[in-house]
Amino acid sequence: MQRLSGLDAVFLAAEGPANYVTHGMAVMVLDPTTMPAGDRVLAVRDYVRERIHLVPPLQRRLVQVPLGLDVPRWIDDPRVDLDYHIQTARLPAPVTAVALGSFVSGLAGHKLDRRYPLWQMYVVEGFEGDRLCIVAKLHHSLMDGIAGMQFMASLFALEPDAPAPPAPGPPVPERRPGDLANLASALASMIRRPLFGARAVEQTLGAGTRVARHLVDHRRRRGPPLTLPFTAPHLPFDTAISPRRETAFTSLSLEKIKGIAHAFDVTVNDVVLAVVAGALRRLLVSLGKLPQKPLVAAVPVSVRGDQGVEQANMVSVMLTGLATDLEDPSHRLLAIHQGALDAKQLQSAMGSEVLTKWLEVPVPALFSLATSLYARLHLSSAHPPLCNVLVSDVPGPPVPLYFAGARLDSIFPLGPIFDGVGLNITAVSCLDMLDVGLVACPDQLPDLWELASGLGPAL
Numbered sequence: 341m342q343r344l345s346g347l348d349a350v351f352l353a354a355e356g357p358a359n360y361v362t363h364g365m366a367v368m369v370l371d372p373t374t375m376p377a378g379d380r381v382l383a384v385r386d387y388v389r390e391r392i393h394l395v396p397p398l399q400r401r402l403v404q405v406p407l408g409l410d411v412p413r414w415i416d417d418p419r420v421d422l423d424y425h426i427q428t429a430r431l432p433a434p435v436t437a438v439a440l441g442s443f444v445s446g447l448a449g450h451k452l453d454r455r456y457p458l459w460q461m462y463v464v465e466g467f468e469g470d471r472l473c474i475v476a477k478l479h480h481s482l483m484d485g486i487a488g489m490q491f492m493a494s495l496f497a498l499e500p501d502a503p504a505p506p507a508p509g510p511p512v513p514e515r516r517p518g519d520l521a522n523l524a525s526a527l528a529s530m531i532r533r534p535l536f537g538a539r540a541v542e543q544t545l546g547a548g549t550r551v552a553r554h555l556v557d558h559r560r561r562r563g564p565p566l567t568l569p570f571t572a573p574h575l576p577f578d579t580a581i582s583p584r585r586e587t588a589f590t591s592l593s594l595e596k597i598k599g600i601a602h603a604f605d606v607t608v609n610d611v612v613l614a615v616v617a618g619a620l621r622r623l624l625v626s627l628g629k630l631p632q633k634p635l636v637a638a639v640p641v642s643v644r645g646d647q648g649v650e651q652a653n654m655v656s657v658m659l660t661g662l663a664t665d666l667e668d669p670s671h672r673l674l675a676i677h678q679g680a681l682d683a684k685q686l687q688s689a690m691g692s693e694v695l696t697k698w699l700e701v702p703v704p705a706l707f708s709l710a711t712s713l714y715a716r717l718h719l720s721s722a723h724p725p726l727c728n729v730l731v732s733d734v735p736g737p738p739v740p741l742y743f744a745g746a747r748l749d750s751i752f753p754l755g756p757i758f759d760g761v762g763l764n765i766t767a768v769s770c771l772d773m774l775d776v777g778l779v780a781c782p783d784q785l786p787d788l789w790e791l792a793s794g795l796g797p798a799l
Contacts, residue, residue, distance in 0.1 A: 346699030390504035408705030618798030720760030
């Protein structure tokens with residue numbers, strides 16, 4: 341039995357009436373030309389059945405602690421019902437990108453059933469040129485983006501007919517602990533919480549000293565203003581969200597992005613941020629809503645290093661300005677590059693352990709109550725937004741991969757949104773393309789496809 345970390349448990353505790361979709365999704369577009377003839381859904385189930393032991397989170401079931409007195413536990417349960425987890429979705433042919441996006445949007449607004457391992461796949465046939473789509477949902481408490489890409493490398497094959505690696509032995513499900521055992525473990529954890537709090541305070545004091553020194557040094561060097569939390573301007577999609585979701589996706593030339601990065605001596609991530617900034621600026625100008633202050637992006641930063649994937653989520657977040665107040669795209673890119681450098685230095689001074697230490701302190705039941713009240717009272721409108729958009733850029737497969745014999749053409753990632761942060765743009769590189777997935781609440785941002793279509797011209 342494995343205890344969730346505080347950060348992993350937050351993605352469960354934060355689920356409420358509107359923010360109850362703290363899962364990630366991926367739309368995988370496959371070329372079935374090399375796939376064996378026959379029922380494709382059965383082929384996908386058989387393929388996953390042969391390889392599921394390579395991805396342990398897919399066989400983990402959640403065990404809740406009574407009354408929410410402690411973070412939940414994972415138990416290994418290899419008896420996964422693949423008829424439940426892998427289903428077919430029949431859409432009217434031919435399946436267009438907009439129709440697929442509408443179907444995915446409906447899935448994105450529904451919570452995963454915690455009685456089962458927290459993932460599902462839907463097989464969609466007949467997408468643009470008779471291609472196959474697999475829409476995957478995976479709870480964020482199971483893995484972050486980097487871990488997801490590592491597990492993806494295990495689940496996919498390098499050849500269409502590659503044999504599955506043998507399982508290490510017959511599957512043995514873990515025994516589910518009783519409520520009394522869970523309560524005893526929770527009480528022991530509660531006794532240790534003052535120690536967790538003391539460690540969090542110690543980490544915070546050290547981080548505060550480092551950050552203060554960094555701010556003094558930055559002011560002495562007369563650098564550009566730093567992007568600090570809750571300094572972002574208000575936008576229409578930075579308020580309370582509803583349970584509804586809209587998704588959209590597009591692809592960009594990775595070669596062109598790398599060429600721009602080389603020409604300006606910046607990073608690929610800088611170019612991705614500049615493309616997002618250009619598309620957002622164009623959209624807000626057309627709506628007459630462009631603020632004078634530059635927009636702010638929250639960018640997840642992996643702190644996994646060489647520690648493997650034992651903990652599902654090992655990320656920190658840096659805030660960087662998007663320079664949307666600048667009209668010239670080259671000036672915008674250089675400003676974003678400098679802002680990202682400053683943000684990395686500030687994030688390094690703060691350290692990655694402060695937030696994770698504090699997340700071990702509160703009892704999950706109290707955290708869930710606090711997030712529920714925050715959403716119910718629409719408190720996100722009572723303060724400046726932490727940021728305007730979540731932007732994540734994850735390196736994907738540089739070589740052709742195969743799933744159930746079908747070649748992977750594209751993989752569009754879709755991340756969660758929250759009250760006050762109503763737009764998520766996530767990108768994954770796949771061969772020579774950068775596949776981008778967008779998620780928003782249609783009650784705030786009704787035409788997400790217009791923003792998605794603006795990413796190409798911004799590049």
